Amino acid sequence: MSGLADRLAAGRFTVTAELSPVRGASAEAMLERGRLLASWVDAVNLTDNQGAHVRMSAWACALAVRAAGLEPVMQMTCRDRNRIALQSDLLGAASAGLRNLVFMTGDHPKFGDHPGAKPVFDLDSVTMLWTARTMRDEGRLLSGKELKPPPSGLFLGAVENPFAPPEEFRAARAAKKIAAGAQFIQTQYVFDVATFGKWVAALREEGLTSRCFILAGVGVIRSARALDFLASGRVPGVVVPEGIQRRLRGAGEGNVEREGHRLAAEVIAQVSQIPGVAGVHLLTAGYEKRVPELLELAGVADGRGPGAPGPDAVGAGTTPAVPAAGA
Amino acid sequence: MPATPRLSPRQAYLLQAVMRRRWLSQRLGGLVERWPLARRVFTAAERKSKEDLFGCRMCGQCALPVTGYSCPMSCPKELRNGPCGGVGPGGACEVYPERRCVWVTAYERAATAGRAGDLRLLQRPVDHRRFGESSWLNYWAGRDDRLWTDDDGLAAPPPLGRA
Numbered sequence: 001m002s003g004l005a006d007r008l009a010a011g012r013f014t015v016t017a018e019l020s021p022v023r024g025a026s027a028e029a030m031l032e033r034g035r036l037l038a039s040w041v042d043a044v045n046l047t048d049n050q051g052a053h054v055r056m057s058a059w060a061c062a063l064a065v066r067a068a069g070l071e072p073v074m075q076m077t078c079r080d081r082n083r084i085a086l087q088s089d090l091l092g093a094a095s096a097g098l099r100n101l102v103f104m105t106g107d108h109p110k111f112g113d114h115p116g117a118k119p120v121f122d123l124d125s126v127t128m129l130w131t132a133r134t135m136r137d138e139g140r141l142l143s144g145k146e147l148k149p150p151p152s153g154l155f156l157g158a159v160e161n162p163f164a165p166p167e168e169f170r171a172a173r174a175a176k177k178i179a180a181g182a183q184f185i186q187t188q189y190v191f192d193v194a195t196f197g198k199w200v201a202a203l204r205e206e207g208l209t210s211r212c213f214i215l216a217g218v219g220v221i222r223s224a225r226a227l228d229f230l231a232s233g234r235v236p237g238v239v240v241p242e243g244i245q246r247r248l249r250g251a252g253e254g255n256v257e258r259e260g261h262r263l264a265a266e267v268i269a270q271v272s273q274i275p276g277v278a279g280v281h282l283l284t285a286g287y288e289k290r291v292p293e294l295l296e297l298a299g300v301a302d303g304r305g306p307g308a309p310g311p312d313a314v315g316a317g318t319t320p321a322v323p324a325a326g327a
Numbered sequence: 328m329p330a331t332p333r334l335s336p337r338q339a340y341l342l343q344a345v346m347r348r349r350w351l352s353q354r355l356g357g358l359v360e361r362w363p364l365a366r367r368v369f370t371a372a373e374r375k376s377k378e379d380l381f382g383c384r385m386c387g388q389c390a391l392p393v394t395g396y397s398c399p400m401s402c403p404k405e406l407r408n409g410p411c412g413g414v415g416p417g418g419a420c421e422v423y424p425e426r427r428c429v430w431v432t433a434y435e436r437a438a439t440a441g442r443a444g445d446l447r448l449l450q451r452p453v454d455h456r457r458f459g460e461s462s463w464l465n466y467w468a469g470r471d472d473r474l475w476t477d478d479d480g481l482a483a484p485p486p487l488g489r490a
Contacts (some may be wrong), residue, residue: 004467083452104412105406105411105415107403108403108404108413108421108422110403111421118402119403121405121406122452122453122455123452124404124405124406124407124408125408126408126409126449126450127408127451127452127487129452130449130487131452131487133484135489140450142487142488143379144488144490145487159412160412161412161413163474164410164412164413164414164415164416165410165414165415165416165417165418165428165431166410166418166431166434166435167415168434168438168443169409169410169430169443169446171433172409172446173408173409173410175447175479175481176408176409176447176449176479178481179449179479179480179481179485180449180480181483181484188412206481207454208481231474233415235410236412236413236421237411237412237413237414239416239419249482299358313342
């Protein structure tokens with residue numbers, strides 16, 4: 001099993017972070033950001049051509065990240081590959097020992113850097129999860145053909161947006177993914193903790209939080225411009241409530257980052273108290289340096305950092321020491 | 328492009344009762360399938376009526392009975408298992424913001440009719456060979472019996488294959 005799965009199964013508060021692959025033929029720039037996170041987070045997600053923008057493939061980045069001492073979570077979208085390519089890539093990932101996989105439908109090409117690309121969407125997130133589970137547990141492809149050997153030890157993840165309409169259906173949508181095979185779910189940005197809490201409660205009532213780990217998505221809004229962009233409605237699925245917008249704007253021109261940092265720490269602290277929440281998923285691209293501070297301010301940094309002992313310090317010993325917070 | 332159904336939920340579920348597979352419809356389907364010309368005419372009639380009423384894309388494996396008669400194949404991502412995460416705050420499709428998400432429409436219509444539970448059924452992957460075929464004939468002949476699961480699949484892992 002994966003280290004991520006072990007940690008979650010042990011009931012320990014877990015932190016994952018998104019690491020976006022680079023546009024270029026070297027992973028070095030991404031690894032530099034990744035090293036800042038090593039020993040502070042339990043695993044990093046490698047996005048699959050995020051926002052339909054071409055980046056280095058997630059599997060290549062996942063291997064590079066692992067070699068650098070971090071535990072990778074490989075994302076796979078259904079946007080660019082049909083069921084043949086998806087299953088084949090899953091087998092390749094499994095053979096390379098990439099066990100943590102997250103499946104999603106994916107952003108439409110219209111939003112990316114190749115808006116004229118053919119959208120595939122042969123499978124959706126639910127049927128993809130179902131296929132991966134069938135491959136692992138039944139040792140069969142979607143076609144029914146036998147796999148020799150089947151991919152073993154896979155830890156299957158999904159994403160969900162508790163804030164998008166129809167809100168009443170969002171827990172049911174997560175339940176479908178859990179039925180299809182999802183063992184953990186990473187959510188869209190949580191700014192509205194109350195709505196997120198209701199969504200988790202709905203899953204808890206069905207007993208689903210005991211069979212699927214929930215990681216709340218947390219981001220840091222660092223500037224008025226970033227706030228405008230996130231609140232503009234142009235970022236698929238992101239909702240910044242009025243109150244939050246007022247608070248950040250009220251902080252004044254130069255202070256948005258400081259307030260955004262505090263806000264993110266508060267969100268982490270609040271969601272960590274919700275029964276059924278197993279951890280957080282940091283959507284903090286470009287903010288890696290200050291992640292240690294953020295976790296400390298949120299009160300979830302215990303046992304983390306370069307000096308921290310124990311098996312939870314992923315890749316400890318193989319990664320260079322990380323400078324202290326805010327350095 | 329996301330379509331808006333032109334039948335009310337009540338009318339649509341009434342149509343469902345009329346079209347249900349029974350002895351008569353199976354006989355009719357069997358007869359139509361015997362002659363290629365009859366089959367073509369029947370399929371063309373289905374295409375015309377369902378395009379007008381539901382924005383049908385003739386996938387040949389109709390999910391309308393369990394989606395509040397809002398066509399999931401008119402979703403730009405052809406999602407048959409529910410809405411993506413990009414639905415706008417007002418229920419707008421992320422790809423065509425001037426249109427309403429088919430799943431927001433589906434949820435409202437199904438809920439109105441007390442059928443919201445339908446949306447929790449797991450939909451199996453689409454068979455692309457069936458595009459252009461008559462889904463009514465496929466349904467009456469029992470060829471699409473396993474398009475979706477019988478329940479929400481949570482109690483036991485449902486088999487993935489349609490065969």
